[in-house]
Amino acid sequence: MMVIRPIRAEDYAELYDIAVESGHGFTSLPVNDELLQRKISRSEASFAKQVEKPGDEGYLFVLEDPQTGAVLGTSAIEAAVGLEDAFYHYHLGKVVHTSRALGVYNPVDILTLCNDYTGVSELCTLFLRESSRKQNNGRLLSKFRFLFIAEFRQRFADRVIAEMRGVSDEDGHSPFWKWLQDSFFSVDFPTADYLTGIGQKVFIAELMPKYPIYVSLLSKDAQAVIGKVHEKTRPALALLQSEGFSNTGYVDIFDAGPTVEAKVEHIRTVRGSRRLQVQIGAVTGGQPYMVSNTKLEDFRATWLYLLPDENSDVVIIPQDCADLLQLNSGDWVRIARI
Ligand SMILES: CC(C)(COP(=O)(O)OP(=O)(O)OC[C@H]1O[C@@H](n2cnc3c(N)ncnc32)[C@H](O)[C@@H]1OP(=O)(O)O)[C@@H](O)C(=O)NCCC(=O)NCCSC(=O)CCC(=O)O
């Protein structure tokens, strides 16, 4: 059994290793000591804070192997984006150029710079170390966040997005950025992505093309990757799609990776989750479920086989799981199918 828990200061060295492993285009984990330290302390403060509505909180979790204490992956939720500084996207829209007299009808795609997602919650920083990409680790690391959101609903907005990493190669070359770089910026993609990750985003407003861009005027290579995800990000996208997330035309301004969104009330795990009271005992058979306790700073989640009764508010949890999630008989848990 693996366990999800809030990140702690002692996890710094492992978070640093994960930042290195996550590679180019992984905006939220730049390889920068001070920034990674700050991410941990901001997360600790967010879990400790009294919150009535979403603000500048960032909740960063890790997946731990309780047998060894090793940190196997990370997963995070930003309560509300774009409240401190502007949060940009391109929106892929259409205009129709038509002339009845000439019998011409030309629908064309355009990209428009916008801040439409200001104030929404964001899922981010999903990373599982290669050797742990097995069993339900990846599913748990992505989906437990919906148990947390359902449990602490007032801490999040009504809409949730995730920016999926777009196409770039091993050396950090992005076909979409290449076009922007040649025409408007002079820095390379890893530099632009790094500056964004450490919060130095002013250059975007200063240098980004302000007027809508006709997609047909971009290089063919740039056009080909609009709305496409990085090969290694396909499983992350599949997991969110299975929860009902979809793309409505918004793409990343640097690598044109798709942003997906869902209303909290429509997210499959949020809708299907149940709050039940714990009875400790043996479980044989059953179905795979995610389970979390209902604590904030001591939040814990895992997955295991359970046999919840549709008509009862009580669920039987085995002792080892109760220990892992810090549960006693009579405590409340939230469960959902994984
Ligand atoms: C995302 C994870 C954690 C997922 O873990 P695993 O790879 O073990 O997942 P998995 O269980 O094997 O696969 C999850 C689901 O994706 C499907 N799947 C696997 N490979 C696929 C592919 N090439 N194309 C389409 N679907 C694919 C599987 O069938 C499965 O669905 P079924 O179970 O239905 O069969 C990992 O791949 C990872 O760390 N990737 C690299 C980092 C990364 O790019 N992270 C996302 C950045 S973007 C971000 O962070 C924002 C998004 C977010 O926070 O959620």
Ligand SMILES: NC(=[NH2+])NCCC[C@H](N)C(=O)O
């Ligand atoms: N299009 C992008 N590169 N967006 C960033 C993707 C990575 C991921 N959302 C993160 O937390 O960093």
